[in-house]
Amino acid sequence: MIIILGFRYWINLNIQLLCDSVKKIYFSEVTFQKEILDVGLAYNLMRRQYNSSLLLNLLKQKKSKNDITKIIGLTDIDLFIPILNYVFSDAEFNGEVAVVSSHRFHNEYYGLEKNDYQLNLRIHKEVLHSLGHTFGLIHCMNSKCVMNSSTYFENIDMKEIFLCKK
Secondary structure, three states, X not given: OXXXXXXXXXXXXXXXXXXXXXXXXXXXXXXXXXXXOOOHHHEEOOOOEEXXXXXXXXXXXXXXXXXXXXXXXXXXXXEEOOOOOOEOEEEOOOOXXXXXXXXXXXXXXXXXXXXXXXXHHHHHHHHHHHHHHHOOOOOEOOXXXXXXXXXXXXXXXXXXXXXXXX
16 A cells, blocks of 8 residues: 655645556555645755655654555745755665655746646655565666656656556
């Protein structure tokens, strides 16, 4: 069972479509839950961002209390890891938890026109990508594969919603 856990999240997202895609690709039951999580300890005042590694630990604590396979947190807060300025997501490789943020997926963040369809696609692809890491999948060289590495949102836009044969 995979839980997509929405916290600090205010976007109109087609949750059913997302859950159906995850189920189809990873052959697991999927549910969505909204929850309030105390993410304050993950906040870095100097960076004005949230440390995604600390959020993974928080999600791992939540997972240990439930009989589920994986939890992927879905949020709209700005994430970082200490060696990078920002990350779209973070995942425990071959593990149980991942987190995805839509914060930098909004066109408006870059001074572009709002596009909810594009925003939803980016979230969808990044959730599938991060879950792939929890299942032990590494980055793929195929630019269309959802497991291709994404440094910029344009990289995500080029991907399709599928895992390639490799």
